[in-house]
Amino acid sequence: MEKFHLLQNIENNINKPDKLNYPFNYNPHDWAIQAADELKRYLSVSDEIRHDFKQEKEYEGTVSGKMFGVLVCESLKGEIGFLAGFSGKLGDKNIYDYFVPPVFDILDPDGFFLTEVEAINQINAELRELETDETLPQQKQFILNKIQSIEKEIENQRNALKISKEQRDRYRVALQDSQQKELEELNRQSATEHIQFKRFKREKNGEIEDLRSKLQQLTNLIEIKKEQRAQLSGQLQLKIFQEFRFLNAKGEEKDLDQLFTQTLGVLPPAGAGECAAPKLFQYAYNNNLKPLALAEFWWGQSPKSEIRKHGQFYTSCKGKCEPILSHMLEGLEVEENPMLVRLRQKSEEVKELAIIYEDDYLVLINKPEGFLSVPGNLYTDSVLERLKTRYPDATGPLLLHRLDMSTSGILIAAKEKKVHQLLQQQFLDHSIIKRYDAILDGVLTADSGEINLPLRVDLNDRPRQVVCYEYGKDALTKYQKIKVLEDRFTHVHFWPVTGRTHQLRMHASHEKGLHLPILGDDLYGKPAQRLYLHAGYIDFYHPVLKCRMQFEVPPEFEAALSIKY
Numbered sequence: 001m002e003k004f005h006l007l008q009n010i011e012n013n014i015n016k017p018d019k020l021n022y023p024f025n026y027n028p029h030d031w032a033i034q035a036a037d038e039l040k041r042y043l044s045v046s047d048e049i050r051h052d053f054k055q056e057k058e059y060e061g062t063v064s065g066k067m068f069g070v071l072v073c074e075s076l077k078g079e080i081g082f083l084a085g086f087s088g089k090l091g092d093k094n095i096y097d098y099f100v101p102p103v104f105d106i107l108d109p110d111g112f113f114l115t116e117v118e119a120i121n122q123i124n125a126e127l128r129e130l131e132t133d134e135t136l137p138q139q140k141q142f143i144l145n146k147i148q149s150i151e152k153e154i155e156n157q158r159n160a161l162k163i164s165k166e167q168r169d170r171y172r173v174a175l176q177d178s179q180q181k182e183l184e185e186l187n188r189q190s191a192t193e194h195i196q197f198k199r200f201k202r203e204k205n206g207e208i209e210d211l212r213s214k215l216q217q218l219t220n221l222i223e224i225k226k227e228q229r230a231q232l233s234g235q236l237q238l239k240i241f242q243e244f245r246f247l248n249a250k251g252e253e254k255d256l257d258q259l260f261t262q263t264l265g266v267l268p269p270a271g272a273g274e275c276a277a278p279k280l281f282q283y284a285y286n287n288n289l290k291p292l293a294l295a296e297f298w299w300g301q302s303p304k305s306e307i308r309k310h311g312q313f314y315t316s317c318k319g320k321c322e323p324i325l326s327h328m329l330e331g332l333e334v335e336e337n338p339m340l341v342r343l344r345q346k347s348e349e350v351k352e353l354a355i356i357y358e359d360d361y362l363v364l365i366n367k368p369e370g371f372l373s374v375p376g377n378l379y380t381d382s383v384l385e386r387l388k389t390r391y392p393d394a395t396g397p398l399l400l401h402r403l404d405m406s407t408s409g410i411l412i413a414a415k416e417k418k419v420h421q422l423l424q425q426q427f428l429d430h431s432i433i434k435r436y437d438a439i440l441d442g443v444l445t446a447d448s449g450e451i452n453l454p455l456r457v458d459l460n461d462r463p464r465q466v467v468c469y470e471y472g473k474d475a476l477t478k479y480q481k482i483k484v485l486e487d488r489f490t491h492v493h494f495w496p497v498t499g500r501t502h503q504l505r506m507h508a509s510h511e512k513g514l515h516l517p518i519l520g521d522d523l524y525g526k527p528a529q530r531l532y533l534h535a536g537y538i539d540f541y542h543p544v545l546k547c548r549m550q551f552e553v554p555p556e557f558e559a560a561l562s563i564k565y
Contacts, residue, residue, distance in 0.1 A: 146211055
């Protein structure tokens with residue numbers, strides 16, 4: 001198997017993974033790191049790939065970075081090697097000697113896809129021509145004028161028939177009853193003219209109907225073409241969904257239509273099935289290889305809206321890959337989601353909530369890092385659940401705001417519904433001042449400033465956020481540099497003016513923000529012992545005591561970071 005690349009200098013039974021790592025939350029296994037390093041070396045020197053990854057920082061053209069993946073496997077002979085794959089296309093190709101093939105090759109010149117896409121492209125060309133055709137209004141007016149002209153002809157014939165009838169009626173009155181022959185002739189003329197008019201009218205109405213049909217076609221031509229395009233696209237889409245058929249370790253097979261439309265009730269997102277991980281598992285199953293460890297990494301320039309670091313490992317995307325991989329991993333021994341493990345451990349560590357202030361109306365908590373603010377889909381123990389137990393008679397929602405699981409710091413909860421409403425209004429009015437401490441992974445040159453980048457969720461990879469000027473929500477952050485630490489890190493203060501999901505993490509890491517990720521950010525930077533982000537200061541107006549209150553809790557970074565800051 002030319003696509004099964006043997007790993008060198010490893011012992012099969014030393015450090016061999018017991019279970020496959022969970023694709024959506026993992027630290028790469030040593031063997032997967034070794035395989036990724038070999039693939040990175042190949043990408044750096046290969047002449048086979050005609051793709052410009054645009055790694056230069058100053059590059060401003062089309063983004064050409066790509067997600068790659070390696071799957072360490074064991075052969076039936078006990079050999080340890082790896083498969084390599086990439087997401088989507090690479091240099092406008094799907095087939096390479098070094099990489100596993102796609103699950104379904106839409107670029108196959110003998111396949112149906114290119115032929116049917118050409119038909120859709122032809123309709124698109126016709127639509128562009130129609131939408132820019134300046135003669136179309138003239139054609140419509142010509143037909144309308146022609147219809148009016150024919151209607152005028154019919155009206156003229158009707159008037160002529162009427163005049164002829166009036167003449168016959170006057171002549172008929174003047175005739176004597178004895179002039180039977182003349183009366184019969186008048187009746188014959190009347191019948192003939194009526195028959196001729198009906199025939200004429202029928203022919204002319206037929207012409208009008210044809211013209212109106214042409215007018216309707218001209219009027220609806222764009223809509224008709226769009227309907228044709230939609231029908232062809234829908235048919236092509238379904239055929240593609242059914243051609244993407246995925247195996248699992250049990251030998252069972254399901255296609256995209258079954259995994260998304262029939263199971264989840266949603267259409268598969270664009271690019272579903274073309275990510276690296278499904279390609280790797282499909283090839284492994286088809287070639288009797290046992291998957292041992294998976295790792296994916298980004299290579300090249302990051303998209304302008306996202307945060308992707310060259311050479312850095314990433315988890316599989318959830319929107320496109322979770323339904324597919326959930327099926328493909330059936331029959332394999334897979335590690336438990338590490339996040340669940342950490343949540344259970346943290347739950348056992350946190351015996352009591354750390355209360356920093358309490359009165360009859362509200363309570364302030366110092367939330368530990370790694371602990372949920374509110375119950376999640378996977379785990380329920382959280383600050384909110386602990387508060388409900390502690391204050392069973394409290395009214396209202398209790399928590400005023402929340403912090404990410406990985407973020408530590410101050411949370412406010414109200415014991416009464418009315419107090420909650422009054423404090424909530426302060427959050428809406430931005431009259432509450434919040435300050436965060438963060439350690440940036442790098443040296444920040446600017447002393448202070450503002451970051452204004454609109455954010456929205458990445459629909460294909462929740463909960464990751466992306467910068468989006470079209471649909472994103474306004475997000476504004478103020479910052480100030482406090483101190484550079486050992487020429488490697490920077491201690492900063494953040495003041496979020498708005499409160500978007502992952503706002504500080506995105507504004508820190510994005511190239512149009514500080515371009516320095518928060519240390520330990522496993523989504524937008526590199527994992528570490530913890531996320532070095534702490535909500536350490538809050539200033540608000542107490543709605544019952546009628547005074548402003550300030551609270552500060554210093555971050556507990558020093559012990560974890562092992563340096564003085």
